[in-house]
Amino acid sequence: xxxxxxxxxxxxxxxxxxxxxxxxxxxxxxxxxxxxxxxxxxxxxxxxxxxxxxxxxxxxxxxxxxxxxxxxxxxxxxxxxxxxxxxxxxxxxxxxxxxxxxxxxxxxxxxxxxxxxxxxxxxxxxxxxxxxxxxxxxxxxxxxxxxxxxxxxxxxxxxxxxxxxxxxxxxxxxxxxxxxxxxxxxxxxxxxxxxxxxxxxxxxxxxxxxxxxxxxxxxxxxxxxxxxxxxxxxxxxxxxxxxxxxxxxxxxxxxxxxxxxxxxxxxxxxxxxxxxxxxxxxxxxxxxxxxxxxxxxxxxxxxxxxxxxxxxxxxxxxxxxxxxxxxxxxxxxxxxxxxxxxxxxxxxxxxxxxxxxxxxxxxxxxxxxxxxxxxx
Numbered sequence: 001x002x003x004x005x006x007x008x009x010x011x012x013x014x015x016x017x018x019x020x021x022x023x024x025x026x027x028x029x030x031x032x033x034x035x036x037x038x039x040x041x042x043x044x045x046x047x048x049x050x051x052x053x054x055x056x057x058x059x060x061x062x063x064x065x066x067x068x069x070x071x072x073x074x075x076x077x078x079x080x081x082x083x084x085x086x087x088x089x090x091x092x093x094x095x096x097x098x099x100x101x102x103x104x105x106x107x108x109x110x111x112x113x114x115x116x117x118x119x120x121x122x123x124x125x126x127x128x129x130x131x132x133x134x135x136x137x138x139x140x141x142x143x144x145x146x147x148x149x150x151x152x153x154x155x156x157x158x159x160x161x162x163x164x165x166x167x168x169x170x171x172x173x174x175x176x177x178x179x180x181x182x183x184x185x186x187x188x189x190x191x192x193x194x195x196x197x198x199x200x201x202x203x204x205x206x207x208x209x210x211x212x213x214x215x216x217x218x219x220x221x222x223x224x225x226x227x228x229x230x231x232x233x234x235x236x237x238x239x240x241x242x243x244x245x246x247x248x249x250x251x252x253x254x255x256x257x258x259x260x261x262x263x264x265x266x267x268x269x270x271x272x273x274x275x276x277x278x279x280x281x282x283x284x285x286x287x288x289x290x291x292x293x294x295x296x297x298x299x300x301x302x303x304x305x306x307x308x309x310x311x312x313x314x315x316x317x318x319x320x321x322x323x324x325x326x327x328x329x330x331x332x333x334x335x336x337x338x339x340x341x342x343x344x345x346x347x348x349x350x351x352x353x354x355x356x357x358x359x360x361x362x363x364x365x366x367x368x369x370x371x372x373x374x375x376x
Contacts, residue, residue, distance in 0.1 A: 001123045001126065001127035002024070002027075002078075005139060006020045008135060008136040013069075013070065013074065014071075019071070023074065023075060023078050025324070026075050026078040026079045026082065027078045027079070027081060027085070029324060030079055030083045031086050031320055032317050033317065034083050035314060035320070036317060037313075038084070038086050038091070039090070039091070039310035039312065040309070040313075042313070043178065043306070043307050043310055044175075047092075047094060047095045047098070048095070048154075048158035048159060050087045051091050051092065051154065052155050052158065053084075054086075054091075055088055055147055055150060056147075057080065057081070057084045058085050058088075058147060059143075059144045059145075059147030059148045060144065061077040061078070061081040062077075062143045063141070065077045065078070066137045066138075066141045067137070086313065086316060086317075089112075089116055091309055091312070093112060093297065093301065094308035094311070094312040095161070096112060096301065097302070097308040097312070098308060099161070102298070102363060105298050105301060106242060106246055106294060106295070107242055107246060110238065110239040110240075113235060113238075113294065114236055114239030114240065117232045117235040117236050117290075118236060120232045178306065178310050179310060181304050181307060182303050182304050182310060182311050182314065185304070187302075187360065188303055188311075190356060190357060190361060191296055191300050191315060191361070192314060193318070194296055194357055195296060195319040195322065196318040196319065196321060196322040197322060197350075198289065198322060198353065199319045199321065200323075200325050200329055200349075201266070201345075201346030201347075201349050201350060202262065202289050202326075202346070202350065203322070203326055204322075204325070204326015204330050205266070205330055205339075205343065205346070206228055207330075208334065208339055209224050209228055211334070211339070212269065212270075212272065212278075212339065213275055213278065215272050216272040216274060216275070223275050226275075226279060227282050228282070230278075230279045230282040230283040230285075230286065231285055231286035233283055233286065234282065234284060234288075234289075234290070235287065237283070237287055238286070238287045238294065239290070251295055251363075253358075254291055254292075255291075255292055255296075255354050255357050255358040255361070256354055256355070256358050257288075257291060258287075258288045258290070258291030258292030258294075258295070258354065259350055259351055259353060259354020259355070260288070260354065261284055261287060261291070262291075262354075263347040263351045263354075264284075264288075264347070265281050265282065265288060266285060266343050266347045266350065268281045269281050269285065269343065270339065270340040270344060292350075292353070292354055292357070295357065296361070297315070299363070300315040329342065
């Protein structure tokens with residue numbers, strides 16, 4: 001929601017646009033680096049408690065931004081929000097792992113993704129409307145005020161959630177043991193490595209969508225926003241169709257189909273089709289990405305039964321570090337021959353990720369049922 005009003009912030013707070021654009025980095029880098037800490041807090045002190053507290057802090061920082069008179073204060077509040085924002089969505093995914101049996105988990109994670117993706121699709125568009133009507137401060141007022149309402153509602157609703165087992169007492173040896181247990185699972189390196197490369201080659205292209213369209217003769221920024229939104233819409237379509245997909249295809253096939261669709265879409269996007277075709281291409285791009293990504297997320301929630309918060313947080317950290325590195329990687333390509341060759345390379349990487357995940361990611365076998373009691 002902040003990205004569309006960066007020029008307004010720059011003009012009002014008397015900084016250049018490049019400096020104001022650092023507000024995105026101010027949020028995403030702390031988000032990535034604090035994930036393991038937040039995951040540990042969630043495991044030892046309670047997932048719903050952390051979600052409530054994180055949302056409360058994010059809401060308060062937004063309201064402070066709304067009345068800030070210096071860029072430094074806005075920047076500091078975005079850093080503070082990034083430090084705790086990872087205590088919401090990744091922890092919610094861990095909570096799904098606690099409450100939902102493994103054979104139903106992909107459907108529920110798909111529903112969780114649908115909610116998050118709807119926010120991603122609508123966020124920039126809503127921000128543009130609010131920014132035009134009330135200025136950039138209005139965005140922070142709406143975000144902070146609505147966040148406080150949800151914080152209060154969540155406090156009363158989430159505290160009624162069942163807790164599967166007593167939480168362990170916090171101690172450093174237990175924290176170390178939790179992370180050792182996560183990385184002892186051979187799937188961990190494939191789960192975390194895969195989403196890192198997804199972040200680089202899939203999400204890293206988004207800042208350059210406008211440049212791709214400009215090469216094809218389309219200069220309107222609003223069209224670039226529509227194309228990017230189509231990616232999120234593809235994810236929403238995935239989340240709505242995931243129950244049928246799970247019923248008709250084995251997980252291995254879902255990974256291969258998702259990887260193939262995402263790789264093909266990234267290659268077609270490099271061919272500079274007209275923007276109408278690019279909307280369709282990015283819709284397929286989003287569908288394929290989330291089909292592959294959703295399968296990986298199920299395995300992340302299965303890496304540990306006692307440290308799911310830590311597992312999902314490391315997963316999110318790897319993804320966001322890849323997302324932060326992606327624009328740098330594509331920027332190198334743009335400066336050395338154009339984006340196209342790097343997009344074709346990214347397509348190959350996505351295919352490799354899909355094949356590796358399909359080969360090595362297997363759910364744990366359920367323990368055998370207890371023997372039936374002898375008949376009298």
